[in-house]
Amino acid sequence: MLVYGRNVAKEILKNNQKVYKIMIEENFNDKEINSLIENSNIKVEHLSKRDFFKFDKFSHQGIILDIEEFLYANIESFLNIEDAKVVILDHLEDPHNLGAIIRTSEAAGIDGIIIPKDRSVEVNSTVMKTSAGALNHVSISQVTNLREAIKELKENGFWIIGTDMENSVDYKELDYSGKIAIVIGSEGKGMSDIIKKECDFIASIPMHGKVNSLNASVAAAIMIYEAIRNRK
Numbered sequence: 427m428l429v430y431g432r433n434v435a436k437e438i439l440k441n442n443q444k445v446y447k448i449m450i451e452e453n454f455n456d457k458e459i460n461s462l463i464e465n466s467n468i469k470v471e472h473l474s475k476r477d478f479f480k481f482d483k484f485s486h487q488g489i490i491l492d493i494e495e496f497l498y499a500n501i502e503s504f505l506n507i508e509d510a511k512v513v514i515l516d517h518l519e520d521p522h523n524l525g526a527i528i529r530t531s532e533a534a535g536i537d538g539i540i541i542p543k544d545r546s547v548e549v550n551s552t553v554m555k556t557s558a559g560a561l562n563h564v565s566i567s568q569v570t571n572l573r574e575a576i577k578e579l580k581e582n583g584f585w586i587i588g589t590d591m592e593n594s595v596d597y598k599e600l601d602y603s604g605k606i607a608i609v610i611g612s613e614g615k616g617m618s619d620i621i622k623k624e625c626d627f628i629a630s631i632p633m634h635g636k637v638n639s640l641n642a643s644v645a646a647a648i649m650i651y652e653a654i655r656n657r658k
Contacts, residue, residue, distance in 0.1 A: 427492070427493055427494070427495050427496065427554075428490055428492055428493075428551055429490070429551045429554050429555065430484040430485060430486040430487070430490050430491075430551060430555060431485060431486060431489070431555050432487045432488075432489060433555075433558055434491075434554055434555050434558070434559060435448075435491055436458060436459055436462065436559075437558075437559030437562060438491055438493060438562075439459065439462040439466065440462065443493055443494070444493060444494040445466070445468045445491050445492065446468075446469070446493065446494070447468070447469045447492040448463060448468055448469070448470045448471070448490070448491055448492075449470075449471045449472075449473055449478075449490040449491075449492070450470065450471075450472060450488060451473060451475060451478050451489070452472055452475065454488045456488075459489065484551065496548075496549040496554075496566075498549075498567055498568040499538065499565040501540065501567040501569060501575060501578065503538065503567070504538035504565055504567075505582045507537050507605075509603070509604060510538070510605045510606075511535075511536050511602075511605075511606050511608075511650075511653050511654060512537055512538045512540060512579070512584070512605075512607040512608070513527065513531055513536055513540070513607070513608050513610065513646060514539075514572070514575075514607050514609045514610070515527065515539065515540070515541045515542075515609075516542075516572065516609055516610065516612055516616075516617050516618055517546045517612045517615075518541070518547055518610070518613065518642060519546070519613055519614075520547060520613055520642070521550055521552035521556065522552065522556050522643075523547075523613065523641065523642045523643045524547050524549075524553045525552065525554070525555065525561075526557075526647075527539070527610070527642070527643050528556075528557040528560050528564050528566070529557045529558055529560040530643070530646060530647045530650055530651075531564050532557075532563050534650045534654045535654060536564065536650060536654075538566070539565070539566045539567070540567045540568075540569055541566065541568050542568070542569060542571075543568050543569065543570055544570075548568065549561065549566065572621060573620055573624060576609075576621070577624070579605075579607050580624075583604070584605040584606065584607045585606055585607070585627070586609060586624060586625045586626050587600060587607070587609065587626065587627045587629050587649075588609040588611075588617050588621070588625035588627070588628045588629070589608070589609060589610055589611060589616075589617065589629055589630070589631070589645060589649060590611070590616055590617055590622065590628050590630065591630050591633075591639075592628075593628055594628040594629055594630035595628070595629060595630070596629070596630065596632060597629035597630060597631055597648070597649060598652065600629055602653040608646070608649045608650065609621060609625060610642055610645060610646045611642070612642070613641075613642050631645060631648055631649075
């Protein structure tokens with residue numbers, strides 16, 4: 427997998443992730459990254475500005491890393507965590523939203539994120555860059571069947587809190603103690619009916635303006651920090 431940009435490059439090199447090759451632009455002058463590269467045993471390819479032109483749409487900042495594919499965690503890795511807080515993404519499609527949610531989850535101390543394999547964004551270079559290095563510190567499980575994953579969480583003591591404006595209660599009125607999984611719906615359709623039926627509670631974030639919905643990553647951040655606030 428190719429990843430682009432200086433911040434993600436620093437995070438990967440500092441954490442000694444598997445890197446197959448580094449491509450850097452001639453006269454690349456980031457002293458910290460250059461030092462990390464010098465202290466590694468990674469193949470480096472120097473490219474001219476013309477050679478880098480084909481990568482310009484990725485905002486590469488003069489450096490590209492060819493790394494191993496992202497390794498997803500097993501859902502069992504956070505089933506038995508005491509008072510675990512988990513985020514479930516119901517067929518999110520925008521990699522920027524996924525990256526932002528990963529970043530928020532890492533900052534808040536979320537124990538895991540669950541995403542479906544089909545019809546959903548997966549971890550890619552855009553997600554890695556948007557997460558600003560947080561991807562290396564968050565467990566993400568990719569499951570074949572989201573409904574079955576939720577049932578497994580329930581069997582292990584999790585309460586499932588969905589997010590929707592209809593037939594819901596104010597998100598601040600819910601009890602987030604114990605094991606909690608927060609479901610965030612897709613950007614266009616929200617939660618699917620089949621997932622909504624599996625939720626124990628449906629929470630809504632009050633809207634006082636003319637816009638009746640929030641960006642998925644913003645809604646996730648509000649819900650995540652409310653859950654974490656209740657943990658303390």
